[in-house]
Amino acid sequence: MIEFWFEFASTYSYPAALRIEKCAAETGHEIVWRPFLLGPIFREQGWDNSPFNIYAAKGNYMWRDLERICQAESLPFRRPTIFPQNGLLAARVACTDGNGGWLPDFVRAVYSANFADDRDISLPATVATCLTGHVADPEVVMQAASGGGAKARLRANTERAVELGIFGAPSFIVDGELFWGNDRLETALAWKQGD
């Protein structure tokens, strides 16, 4: 099992989300999808924005690095007009009950909307489009996303992330070991307890 902790605004979560199923299949890991929010974690650190916006040199590097990674992975990439985007609604959708079957498709669709198609993922219309074709009735799921259950699950995930020592996304947990960053996906999947 590999826990995949992701936040829809997170740049490096994009290649991770699009790679993880193929990579996990090769090593025989089951993926546990863990949507959470980085905003509350960043605010605890005194940041009211992405560190990539606060620290310009780091941000400049990140955009170029992400472009290189996407090119190497043959993933389409367009730098989003808005960064970071507000992924709250999409994260609540990902936390609705009974998301088992369609969640991976939805997650990939939201990341592609954000980082390949430069669409505003905070809009209900964008999120509904990301559900289309994957669920019987997107409107029913959108309704569920505004319910207390989805909100509580997302809050609990974010609190759990802090307890686990998570401070950024994507993060992976295998056998209790924490790995941070798209570039640690392979290392996480190769991890064996006792290493």
Add this chain to the structure above:
Amino acid sequence: MIEFWFEFASTYSYPAALRIEKCAAETGHEIVWRPFLLGPIFREQGWDNSPFNIYAAKGNYMWRDLERICQAESLPFRRPTIFPQNGLLAARVACTDGNGGWLPDFVRAVYSANFADDRDISLPATVATCLTGHVADPEVVMQAASGGGAKARLRANTERAVELGIFGAPSFIVDGELFWGNDRLETALAWKQGD
């Protein structure tokens, strides 16, 4: 050619410094050693300490991650009692004139003193020991390190680092492309202009 930008206090520069010669030999790259100081760059960002000390979750993760990396690379590792250490004197030694022949040996010795042997690298005695066996007379080099030439070269390197968009260590530059982090060494060495 690969430019290797390093700071003696930097944790992830330790495995990079101990790996780079073997890795660069395999790809036929000549290494240009670029000692610089992160302190002034961090202060520009409003940090008076390492971000690994300021942000506890990130620091906890880094120490565990570094331990795993060193284990995988069969590098000895002991968490330093003092972090970050003051690498100013060692960096000035690395900036003395005529350092061509012995610099790689000295750099490896300083990193090993810091991260394998938990010695205080701010002390002249430690730095002199790191020169022993690699230069004819360590005292002559120590004298040169306190001269204006070495100080000016180190200041110029740090200013150049900022101009190049460097914000952390280790950083690598190949064909004008910047790569940040020990985990990007292989990517940097594989880089071809026009990629």
